[in-house]
Amino acid sequence: MRKSRRHILLLEDSRDIHVAFAALFQRVYGYVLHSVSSVKDALGVAGRLNVDVAVVDLAYGEEISARLNMIREWRTRSVGFPVIATSAHDYDGLATEAFTAGADDYVRKPFHFGEMAARIERQISRGRNESARLPKLDGIRLPATAFEFAGAVIHPDLRANFPDGTAVQLSAKQVGILQEFARHSGALVLRNDLIHAVWGADANTNSKSLDQYLYVLRRLFRAAGIDLTQHITPVLRVGWRVSGQPTRRAPLLVQR
Template identity: 25%
Template sequence: MNDQRPRILLADDEKAITSNLAPFLERGGFSVTVAADGQAALDGIAALHPDLVILDVLMPRLDGREVLRRLRRAGNWIPVILLTQVGEAAERALALEEGADDYLNKPFDPSELVARIRSVLRRVTPGQPPLASAWQLACPPEAPGQPALALDRRSRRVSLDGRTLDLTPKAVALLEYMLTHPGELLSRERLLDAVWGWDYPAGTRTVDTRMAELRRALGDDPARPRFIETLPGEGYRFVARVVAA
């Protein structure tokens, strides 16, 4: 029998997690192999060539970050989801260099992990560095007269047709997250968790406020968006094509 399901390597030393998560992922349409530590993960990747790897950070022998570093150093751009949170600017720069395709913070909902796996698999070009690890991101014009958007992640500079935009650090971080997750439905809760690092009942308004700031600066019309689309009751989606520049 030829198994066409995407193959996932799940590395976590907590058996209570893997023994429940692996069957859940299998039911979600993936073929799952479990590794109990970092070294076992590296061995498993070399032997099985999975389509995607899920790495916990704190593991015996080799931690998840070290596994990721070794993979990338060897030029292996296999998609990786790291089970941790990326918070502040310094940490974000570090995360950029470490080159994970996505991050998910524990505790998470298993269905959220399935959604992330699907979108990472959709997004990646096999053998290519992910958008998440590019220092420069851009949206080239798709039609005559459309402005080009560019983000330099090192200097935190955003420009529209070469003109630097005056944005708050939070708005830049929000744009950065959307540019590295194009085409994905981003709920306000997810944006709060990923960009702000915290969530609270009225926090969704905070997201809307910054999104409005971003749209004004980008000159984006919510009714006919070129960059940011609103999905009523669900969240936002970055709709323009993003390339690593």
């Protein structure tokens, strides 16, 4: 296997496997290894870095559902890196669940590290992560194509075009917030979920940064004649209800 600086995310409970992965993949093959032991940490790494492949042990008990849900969330958000699920369970049903959640491969423990190396190389060489993975800026996975929200068209270069002909340059965080709202048209977006999606799984949910970004976004849209409150309605302190209705122009405020 050729030397590489590809990034491997390893979610594993066994210390021995962490040590073995570091010895083989990091020191011998030259991969950059990100070893974690919790779903929260795995989501944090995947949210901050361009991971090339994830190896996820499905563990036991409630952790099985949590880790399957994590894989499912990655696929729902069109995260491009391949996922290899592993497990010491000896029944085939878990393999089916892993593939249904979106895993690309499944390896039953105990596995030979030579075989695992070949499987990792195969997943990376397929080029799925190169074609589907999107660049990140400030921790935000940038959109592959332009998308629309509340009448504005947001482009991959962070430019927003409004119906009145004006255009503004947004920050990566602002685009990340609008992407999440656009993905959940007609649904409820929970505050904590929005913070984790934009700032990472380990972000402080008590921070006021989100409110500050939303304040600026409301002003930008208002300046273009669009009232964002018609599209994202606060629901107590839980989150925001995203409208599925067509854009309605709002009257401009007259500054005195």
